[in-house]
Amino acid sequence: MPRILLLHTGGTLGMAGGRPSALRPAAFFKTLKSRCPELFRLADIELELFSNLDSSEMQPELWSRLAAHLHRRLPEFDGAVVTHGTDTLAYTASALSFMLPGLPKPVVVTGSQRPLGEIRTDARLNLIDAVLSALQGPPEVSICFDSHLYRGNRTRKVKVSEYDAFESPNCPLLGTLGVDATFAPGLRQKGPFRLREKLEPRVFLLKVFPGLDPALPLALLPHLRGLVLEAYGAGNYPSDPSLGRSLLPLFQEARKRDVPVVVVSQAYRNGVDLTLYESGAAALQEGALSGGDMTPSAALVKLMQGLAYHRNRESLARFIETPIVGEMTERPPAVVETPAKKSRRAR
Template sequence: MPRVLLLHTGGTLGMAGGRPSALRPAAFFQTLRRRAPELFQLADIELELFSNLDSSEMQPELWSRMAAHLHRRLPEFDGAVVTHGTDTLAYTASALSFMLRNPPCPVVLTGSQRPLGEIRSDARLNLIDAVLSALQGPREVTICFDSHLYRGNRTRKVKVAEYDAFESPNFPVLGTLGVDATFEAGLKTRGAFRLHEALDPRVFFLKVYPGLDPALPLQLLPHVKGLVLEAYGAGNVPIAPELGRSLQPLFIQARERGIPVLVVSQAYRNGVDLTLYESGAMALAQGAVGGADMTPSAALVKLMQGLAEHPRGGEPLARFLRTPVAGELSVGRPTVPPPAPKRRRPTRVGRVG
């Protein structure tokens, strides 16, 4: 039988107790064998307990440890499944996609909206689909949820109380597991399997909103090494000086301090193009990098890795942020439609004679 590593990190899937009382971590493996014996008919599964945490406790240090562990273990298996809480699942999937370059087998993350021990749990099917995806899916880091396989660094959690909790707004699914299971080819392998576990977590995520006082992020600059800015639309921010809330000083001071600024969009679909509007052009002139159609979670983790691998910043870091590492952003095609042409006012024609 093919061999699959099942690495448990915690989350709702492996918890017990529940509604109306609070969920609590529980012995996962016993429940797994009792509730999902079909898994062991698909593959020779080796169970490992990496951690038993609510995913809100997941931190960059744990990503690095997890990536190093998987780097050691993956060559021994035909696939790997990582069980994880849904709240930070997209962050962890993004981190592993950047840290595990050219994995020798599929690495599939999954979780559930209800614990495996509950009657109406989605955990059992998610686990079965994840193991099948680890055996037949593309050799990259993915998320398997609600019978769909997504590229890990393209995925966002969009729902809290429904089973179809994840979507990939700017990239097609890599697999559909219905009556038949079909998979796409995924990323092409480029070179040897390598580990890039270093991260610099001194990054701040700033969401632009009406009424944001620029004095607040300006006070943060001395304490951070990088900034992910979630702007409006194609990368727009307020820059009108007469209203007193221009963010132009933020970009200017960030450049003076050598702090990279990576701009992503609040829009769910499409992405950033800093050449379209005046405020984007200002950001470009001050050295900001457009994040194209990267998800906010992928941008945050990629900047952490970029700071660790290019501590001097500058153009090497900017080039790293602009270049796809694991299929996390689109290049070579527009990520936003061109602006609509301006309407011309009709000309009044006077009556003649």
């Protein structure tokens, strides 16, 4: 039989309790074998307890350990499944995608909205679909949830109490697991399978909102190595100094302190274009980096890794603005219109 490594990190899927008492971590492996025995008909599954945490406790240091463990163990298996709580699942999937370049086999992250031990749980189907995706899906880090397979670094949690909890607004599905299971080819990564587990956690994610006092993020800058700014729309933010809440001084001070600022959009679909409006153009002049259509979680983790491995600003800028593992849409090459083309159009 094919071999699958199943790493349990915690989360609702492996918890016990529930209304009226609070959910709590429980003995996952015993419940798994009793509630989902058919899982072991798909593959020879080796179970490992990596951690047993609520996913709100997941931290960069654990991502590094998890990536190192997968890098060491994956060559012995045909694929891996990581069970994880849903709250930070997209962050972990994004982190693993950057930390495991050249990934030769699928690593599928999954979880559930209800514990495995409950009658109306979604955990059982999510686990079965995740194992099947680890056997047949593309060789990249993905998220399997509610019969869909998503690219891990393109996914957002969008619902709290419904089974279709995740979406991938700017990237097509990698797989659909209905009556039949169909999978896209996915990434074909170049180069050897490597481990890049270093991260710089001294970053901050700032969401622009009406009434934001610029003094607050300015006070944070001395403590930061990098900043991700969730701007409006195509990369807009308050920039009129006459209204007293311009964020342009934040970009100027960040440049002085050599703190890179990556701009992403609060909009779920499409991404930023800092050349489109005046405020975006002003941010560009102050050295802001475009996050394109990256999710905020992917941009944050990518910045953490970029700061750990790139020591000069130019190298970091190339890393942030270039697609590495499918986390952003590649920009089409600029088309320069020749005078001949213009004259034909005029005629």
